[in-house]
Amino acid sequence: MKTRRDVFQAIADPTRRAILTLIALQSLTPNAIAEQFDSSRQAISKHIQILAECQLVSQQTIGREIYYQLNPAKMKEVSDWLAPFQKLWEDRYNRLDNVLSNLKNKENGKSEN
Amino acid sequence: MKTRRDVFQAIADPTRRAILTLIALQSLTPNAIAEQFDSSRQAISKHIQILAECQLVSQQTIGREIYYQLNPAKMKEVSDWLAPFQKLWEDRYNRLDNVLSNLKNKENGKSEN
DNA sequence: TATATATGCAATTATTTGGTTGCGCAAATA
DNA sequence: TATTTGCGCAACCAAATAATTGCATATATA
Incomplete structure (x- = not known):
């Protein structure tokens, strides 16, 4: 979880792909995202962090909530390779x-x- | 290297992506592929094996040589998800x-x- | 102000991964 | 036939990964 951190490695995980699909049309908080999975909030939070590190998602803090949103431009990198x-x-x-x-x-x- | 074996996990590795690019237009043997990298033949062979397991590449044996070729249809799965x-x-x-x-x-x- | 809530961060652990080394086998070649 | 060559397979190892648990912090709410 330290060195390699690119878009391809990020989308390698099925949970992370599901997260991307989930927030594609609507920003969501970590809790809201975690509710959609069996994994714990912390596990999901880590996935989100990975997605954020490679800029597949960006965030917006509103009060104590953090809304995560898809960054389509970064998704395009995969498309470009393809x-x-x-x-x-x-x-x-x-x-x-x-x-x-x-x-x-x-x-x-x-x-x- | 045992359980999860899908296209997304396969293309997560930069060496494997390079291999796919390399054989996109021309089938190559493991030795020929390995020559293009710093990694050993065995390391490359393992990558090829992973690509083969998820059917991103197919093979054709000619004598004692094995030519690996890209399977574009499988690449399309990524495109479809995208x-x-x-x-x-x-x-x-x-x-x-x-x-x-x-x-x-x-x-x-x-x-x- | 005291408490509950939303979230991130750190430490720990089991599993996966990428790579190396050594070996065996089948096909080409001398 | 003896030797070389091309490959795959198995064992092993260090590093990375995914997930859990526990804790700290900031913002709401009673």
Whole structure:
């Protein structure tokens, strides 16, 4: 819980993903979030802290309550990493097939694509 | 390294993400992949194994060599999870602003957007 | 002011993770 | 056939992680 702290590590945990979904449309306090899970408030609070550290959520204090909200811009980082792969599953022309046939014809002298 | 084995946990590691990028366009053997990193062949092989377990990569044996290739369909699972959030950062009308003002006007009697 | 509530922080523990080392096996090669 | 090469598997280890428990602090409320 010390060193690696990036968006990808943050969303690796299913509870944290659920939290993100939960607060996507409405800010919530730690207690309100914890109520939605079986885990203890402290456990949830730790997850929130991790999400906050990598800026996936931001907070707003109102009195003694702290409302946590999603930071969509940070979510976009995952999307951005994913973007280059996107055409691999979208293209009707799937490059993977070509890679495969290249491999199979390897000994014949490779014809890239 | 035993129980939880899903796509999100798999891409949490930067080395594994790099491997995915590396083999996105061309299948490679474990040795060829390991050459691109400082880590040992065995370390890389473990990463590959994790990627294979959650089906982010598939393999094809040719002689004694094993070519690993990206499975774009599995990558799409991440994209699918991300999709609902996407409009939050794409919309020029950002819902987050509304949540915030809702909070600020809370004591006035909430008007849920 | 005294008490209850909302929350963060620190210490502790069990589990998971990432990496190394050593070994075995099957396929290529001399 | 003997040797080299490419890989996977198992055991082991240090570091990171997730969760619990206990405590401190600030803000409401009686």
